[in-house]
Amino acid sequence: MTGATRPGALRAEDCLPFGATGAASCVLNDPALNPLRIIEVRSVSWSEISEALPQVTLGNQNAFLGRRPGIAQPVLICDNAESDAEGDAMERAVHAAGLTKRYGDFVAVKGIDFDVPFGICFGILGPNGAGKTTTIRMITCRFPPDGGTLHVLGLDVRTHGRRIKERFGLVPQENNLDEDLSLLENLELYGRYFGMAGKEARRKAVALLEFMQLAEKAREPVKALSGGMKRRAMIARALINDPELLILDEPTTGLDPQARVLLWDRLRDLKDRGVTLLLTTHYMDEAERLCDELVIMHEGAIIDRDTPRRLVDRHVGRWAAEIELTAAPDPKAVAAQLPSSLRRWELVGRILHLFADDQSVLAEAVQRFPHTAQHIRPANLEDVFLVRTGREITE
Ligand SMILES: Nc1ncnc2c1ncn2[C@@H]1O[C@H](COP(=O)(O)OP(=O)(O)O)[C@@H](O)[C@H]1O
Numbered sequence: 072m073t074g075a076t077r078p079g080a081l082r083a084e085d086c087l088p089f090g091a092t093g094a095a096s097c098v099l100n101d102p103a104l105n106p107l108r109i110i111e112v113r114s115v116s117w118s119e120i121s122e123a124l125p126q127v128t129l130g131n132q133n134a135f136l137g138r139r140p141g142i143a144q145p146v147l148i149c150d151n152a153e154s155d156a157e158g159d160a161m162e163r164a165v166h167a168a169g170l171t172k173r174y175g176d177f178v179a180v181k182g183i184d185f186d187v188p189f190g191i192c193f194g195i196l197g198p199n200g201a202g203k204t205t206t207i208r209m210i211t212c213r214f215p216p217d218g219g220t221l222h223v224l225g226l227d228v229r230t231h232g233r234r235i236k237e238r239f240g241l242v243p244q245e246n247n248l249d250e251d252l253s254l255l256e257n258l259e260l261y262g263r264y265f266g267m268a269g270k271e272a273r274r275k276a277v278a279l280l281e282f283m284q285l286a287e288k289a290r291e292p293v294k295a296l297s298g299g300m301k302r303r304a305m306i307a308r309a310l311i312n313d314p315e316l317l318i319l320d321e322p323t324t325g326l327d328p329q330a331r332v333l334l335w336d337r338l339r340d341l342k343d344r345g346v347t348l349l350l351t352t353h354y355m356d357e358a359e360r361l362c363d364e365l366v367i368m369h370e371g372a373i374i375d376r377d378t379p380r381r382l383v384d385r386h387v388g389r390w391a392a393e394i395e396l397t398a399a400p401d402p403k404a405v406a407a408q409l410p411s412s413l414r415r416w417e418l419v420g421r422i423l424h425l426f427a428d429d430q431s432v433l434a435e436a437v438q439r440f441p442h443t444a445q446h447i448r449p450a451n452l453e454d455v456f457l458v459r460t461g462r463e464i465t466e
């Protein structure tokens with residue numbers, strides 16, 4: 072590994088590559104070099120990195136963003152492969168670099184970079200208006216990007232839309248089944264659209280409705296089904312062409328808890344069968360339960376990325392307290408009373424959020440503030456969003 076053997080510069084230890092596909096990689100682990108500024112993948116050239124980090128001798132290397140455990144700041148992860156954007160794209164289900172979309176003057180997606188490795192469930196988490204659906208529309212070749220590059224299943228969306236469409240399945244944000252047709256008819260029609268013969272389409276439709284636990288409803292008109300059933304039917308339909316990549320835009324929005332659990336179970340099953348899943352959601356619990364890796368999107372930009380567990384550990388620690396203060400709080404007075412062993416704190420209106428690795432620190436801290444209610448619980452992705460943006464994700 073070039074540079075990795077140079078003492079104090081690059082070493083292979085502590086390496087937690089983000090989205091790595093098993094390639095040898097190493098992390099800059101000289102404490103003097105932390106925190107490092109974020110260097111976007113698309114803009115990285117080794118001369119730029121050398122400028123940013125003059126202490127590091129760099130070979131002929133690629134770079135991508137990664138995280139080092141226990142260090143809040145982004146670090147740069149390097150490997151010693153030749154720079155080869157096409158090669159990168161081939162190894163990933165989705166490869167986006169500098170991806171941009173405008174609606175008139177409004178920039179809905181602001182030059183985002185991300186990679187979806189094959190075989191995992193990848194999440195785009197963000198509140199309404201973050202740019203999730205716009206990103207999905209570019210990935211599914213509904214409209215081309217206004218800037219940057221985007222490869223899906225190794226193919227460029229600008230030139231290979233038709234071939235890409237044959238190989239993914241899409242569950243859009245809004246259900247668009249034909250309400251007057253039966254479930255079976257809906258799926259058969261879709262199969263015919265992909266060029267299947269009638270018999271083949273029927274066989275596939277029956278098997279998929281079985282898989283999505285809808286066999287009993289196969290002959291019912293769609294309009295007679297519950298919201299959860301319609302959503303599962305959308306997934307069944309999206310699977311008719313045996314996609315390698317299943318893309319789901321807010322798969323469970325508006326569903327009741329039971330319907331969500333059933334749908335999650337089917338998605339896990341699909342992943343076990345080797346289907347790569349890419350989903351958007353504004354539900355933290357959904358991201359936490361399903362996603363192996365995720366990006367957090369906010370106002371058109373990606374503000375963080377990692378596994379759910381590492382995001383929580385990195386930003387807030389293990390425990391969270393929510394304290395509803397009795398009086399309108401003065402932030403300065405609050406700050407003066409906080410214990411020093413807190414990881415973070417955040418004041419949103421009258422609710423004081425405290426974060427710590429140790430539950431007893433929070434229990435003690437709660438006593439310092441006159442309150443009408445308090446709640447101590449394990450920290451979650453909702454907290455990560457809060458500390459990254461100062462806002463809550465749910466509307
Ligand atoms: N067709 C459109 N024309 C103009 N603005 C749009 C259009 N579609 C989405 N937007 C705006 O772009 C932003 C991102 O929207 P969207 O991608 O739907 O976000 P999300 O799916 O995360 O809720 C929002 O501010 C939305 O109002």
Ligand SMILES: [Mg+2]
Binds near residue numbers: 203204205244320321
């Ligand atoms: Mg959306």
